[in-house]
Amino acid sequence: MDRSGQPLLLGLLLLYGLLWTWLAIAPVDRLDWLLEKLLSLTLVAVLVLTYRRFQFSVISYCLIGLFLTLHAIGAHYTYAEVPFGFWLKDLLSLSRNPFDRIAHFSYGLLLLYPLRELLMRLAGVRGLWSSYLSVSGILAQSGFFEVAEAVVASSVSPELGSTYLGTQGDEWDAQKDMAAALAGALLTACVTFAMSRFPGRDRS
Numbered sequence: 001m002d003r004s005g006q007p008l009l010l011g012l013l014l015l016y017g018l019l020w021t022w023l024a025i026a027p028v029d030r031l032d033w034l035l036e037k038l039l040s041l042t043l044v045a046v047l048v049l050t051y052r053r054f055q056f057s058v059i060s061y062c063l064i065g066l067f068l069t070l071h072a073i074g075a076h077y078t079y080a081e082v083p084f085g086f087w088l089k090d091l092l093s094l095s096r097n098p099f100d101r102i103a104h105f106s107y108g109l110l111l112l113y114p115l116r117e118l119l120m121r122l123a124g125v126r127g128l129w130s131s132y133l134s135v136s137g138i139l140a141q142s143g144f145f146e147v148a149e150a151v152v153a154s155s156v157s158p159e160l161g162s163t164y165l166g167t168q169g170d171e172w173d174a175q176k177d178m179a180a181a182l183a184g185a186l187l188t189a190c191v192t193f194a195m196s197r198f199p200g201r202d203r204s
Contacts, residue, residue, distance in 0.1 A: 008058060012065045016044070019069060023076040036075035039145070040068055054122070060114035067110040070103050079103060104177040108138045108184030113192060131189040135182070142181040146174040 027033035047056075047064070056064075074082060085099030092098075116134035119125045125133055 063110040104180040105184040108181040112185040112188040135185045138185040142178045
């Protein structure tokens with residue numbers, strides 16, 4: 001990435017910092033908010049600390065920023081109580097607040113591209129393998145986070161488990177969350193692979 005993209009990245013970081021600070025004020029459940037923020041703050045720290053060694057494209061940083069924004073909103077309200085989710089629930093006559101599922105779908109949809117870029121540039125993966133391995137990576141990460149969230153919830157605050165995990169009474173919630181992430185990843189993989197076939201594009 002050339003230096004022309006740095007002002008945009010600094011702007012994204014500043015906007016996220018402001019949003020994070022605003023949503024940190026009086027969240028619905030402070031302990032749940034703290035648990036939710038552990039992974040997102042870790043990701044931001046890693047991106048900042050490794051910036052000089054590895055720089056993603058501006059597109060990737062924007063996609064990551066958009067996902068972190070959705071995550072910050074979910075952490076503020078708890079995923080099961082996001083107002084937009086209740087609006088969708090009433091509009092579509094759903095049985096539950098769907099924001100949690102939207103966030104998991106967005107995980108695959110928005111983070112597949114950065115992961116694919118990472119594999120292509122560091123491992124030299126090309127063609128269909130870049131799509132297959134990045135989709136597999138998203139699914140593996142989704143499964144890992146479901147297990148990690150369960151361990152954290154049971155270890156730190158067992159009584160907070162249902163709120164933190166956002167199951168909303170669904171015993172298959174973890175599997176459906178993983179399926180949602182997979183669906184989002186497959187959609188982005190199909191779009192990026194199709195775009196790479198256009199004349200003049202890098203055939204990656």
